[in-house]
Amino acid sequence: xxxxxxxxxxxxxxxxxxxxxxxxxxxxxxxxxxxxxxxxxxxxxxxxxxxxxxxxxxxxxxxxxxxxxxxxxxxxxxxxxxxxxxxxxxxxxxxxxxxxxxxxxxxxxxxxxxxxxxxxxxxxxxxxxxxxxxxxxxxxxxxxxxxxxxxxxxxxxxxxxxxxxxxxxxxxxxxxxxxxxxxxxxxxxxxxxxxxxxxxxxxxxxxxxxxxxxxxxxxxxxxxxxxxxxxxxxxxxxxxxxxxxxxxxxxxxxxxxx
Amino acid sequence: xxxxxxxxxxxxxxxxxxxxxxxxxxxxxxxxxxxxxxxxxxxxxxxxxxxxxxxxxxxxxxxxxxxxxxxxxxxxxxxxxxxxxxxxxxxxxxxxxxxxxxxxxxxxxxxxxxxxxxxxxxxxxxxxxxxxxxxxxxxxxxxxxxxxxxxxxxxxxxxxxxxxxxxxxxxxxxxxxxxxxxxxxxxxxxxxxxxxxxxxxxxxxxxxxxxxxxxxxxxxxxxxxxxxxxxxxxxxxxxxxxxxxxxxx
Numbered sequence: 076x077x078x079x080x081x082x083x084x085x086x087x088x089x090x091x092x093x094x095x096x097x098x099x100x101x102x103x104x105x106x107x108x109x110x111x112x113x114x115x116x117x118x119x120x121x122x123x124x125x126x127x128x129x130x131x132x133x134x135x136x137x138x139x140x141x142x143x144x145x146x147x148x149x150x151x152x153x154x155x156x157x158x159x160x161x162x163x164x165x166x167x168x169x170x171x172x173x174x175x176x177x178x179x180x181x182x183x184x185x186x187x188x189x190x191x192x193x194x195x196x197x198x199x200x201x202x203x204x205x206x207x208x209x210x211x212x213x214x215x216x217x218x219x220x221x222x223x224x225x226x227x228x229x230x231x232x233x234x235x236x237x238x239x240x241x242x243x244x245x246x247x248x249x250x251x252x253x254x255x256x257x258x259x260x261x262x263x264x265x266x267x268x269x270x271x272x273x274x275x276x277x278x279x280x281x282x283x284x285x286x287x288x289x290x291x292x293x294x295x296x297x298x299x300x301x302x303x304x305x306x307x308x309x310x311x312x313x314x315x316x317x318x319x320x321x322x323x324x325x326x327x328x329x330x331x332x333x
Numbered sequence: 334x335x336x337x338x339x340x341x342x343x344x345x346x347x348x349x350x351x352x353x354x355x356x357x358x359x360x361x362x363x364x365x366x367x368x369x370x371x372x373x374x375x376x377x378x379x380x381x382x383x384x385x386x387x388x389x390x391x392x393x394x395x396x397x398x399x400x401x402x403x404x405x406x407x408x409x410x411x412x413x414x415x416x417x418x419x420x421x422x423x424x425x426x427x428x429x430x431x432x433x434x435x436x437x438x439x440x441x442x443x444x445x446x447x448x449x450x451x452x453x454x455x456x457x458x459x460x461x462x463x464x465x466x467x468x469x470x471x472x473x474x475x476x477x478x479x480x481x482x483x484x485x486x487x488x489x490x491x492x493x494x495x496x497x498x499x500x501x502x503x504x505x506x507x508x509x510x511x512x513x514x515x516x517x518x519x520x521x522x523x524x525x526x527x528x529x530x531x532x533x534x535x536x537x538x539x540x541x542x543x544x545x546x547x548x549x550x551x552x553x554x555x556x557x558x559x560x561x562x563x564x565x566x567x568x569x570x571x572x573x574x575x576x577x578x579x580x581x582x
Binding site: 208 | 378381382403404406407408410411413414415417418419421422423424434435438439483487
């Protein structure tokens with residue numbers, strides 16, 4: 076229990092500092108010239124190279140979710156509703172959350188380890204002595220690249236998740252494809268899609284800020300980098316899961332006012 | 334040009350710098366010596382605003398670094414070049430890009446001028462033709478030379494050297510000393526060297542500041558320090574340990 080209390084207090088303290096870093100990043104966005112070459116390099120690493128994990132996660136989740144929904148709905152003769160449940164869940168919840176968790180694990184860890192290693196080898200001090208603010212040079216391109224990449228990866232997760240669920244439903248479970256598709260279009264609203272996109276933008280911002288914060292503030296030596304990397308992934312995942320709940324309630328109230 | 338006034342710095346319970354004051358004039362070359370762990374590296378970080386003192390002030394050409402925001406400090410740091418203990422080269426960039434970095438950050442965009450200036454300093458540190466090598470392909474001495482080239486390429490007014498010869502063999506150390514002297518004499522920059530290598534201190538320091546346990550024990554011209562009769566100073570310069578201290582008595 077005391078370990079959990081310690082973790083919670085470290086998480087909350089860290090999030091306060093992440094908020095200060097977010098203010099610094101926002102200020103930089105309006106005052107510095109964007110390093111386009113670095114931004115494109117980061118998009119390649121964060122977005123392009125994350126496709127495989129997001130694709131695998133999306134396909135697996137879509138198929139498992141479709142199969143489980145079908146097994147329950149089949150008992151009450153609602154087979155064709157299985158795909159619509161997958162559609163709504165993937166667009167508004169599972170797509171952004173799972174893509175976020177995968178990106179936090181793959182990209183967030185790498186970001187923290189890279190920046191943390193730069194810190195312990197005095198490369199960040201070298202940046203500062205060369206009149207370069209670490210937030211401008213290291214954090215801003217990573218922040219922008221993650222915020223740009225996350226919605227695209229989330230859309231990829233939707234397409235693959237729903238596509239694989241559709242194939243499973245039609246080819247293996249014997250669900251009538253035309254009805255299943257019609258129901259999915261009927262029950263999946265534009266608001267669900269918008270909710271997923273907004274969430275993915277926010278998760279992208281959280282992952283990059285938390286990961287960069289832990290890198291910039293990591294302790295000494297290999298142990299310090301290892302601990303910072305571990306904390307960055309754990310805190311990013313917790314932040315995604317907690318914020319997802321509040322975002323669902325908030326966006327539901329904003330996007331579905333009636 | 335540089336004025337350090339009564340600075341104190343502690344990390345937790347441990348006092349690292351205690352009431353340190355000194356001044357360095359323009360074009361002067363000062364060596365700060367002392368045993369490992371006496372706060373030399375902490376002191377040099379205060380001179381460039383990488384650390385802030387708990388008390389006291391640091392002035393660079395009448396601008397106070399203490400209390401200045403990080404973005405204000407960036408402007409003041411344009412006057413500095415710094416060679417780090419482990420060179421601190423950016424390992425994602427090759428040698429050319431490492432050296433070109435301060436020029437690009439200063440707003441220089443003309444590719445020909447950048448190339449010419451990088452090649453000039455690479456020639457000065459006797460590493461012409463290594464521009465495409467990555468830092469991981471360089472030896473310790475080569476990394477220090479690239480670090481030195483990066484520190485001087487934007488023609489700073491002040492150069493700080495943090496343990497420039499630590500970890501290098503005597504021959505490579507000698508070449509680094511020669512390069513530092515060449516830079517000092519050619520560009521007439523203000524130089525501050527942190528070292529416990531007495532040959533390096535003797536060559537680079539017109540003035541020596543000797544630190545003991547975070548305090549200035551002696552601040553005097555080099556000749557006076559190296560001919561000192563003070564047993565504490567003379568033992569350090571000769572590299573003699575105190576028998577009582579190592580528990581062999």
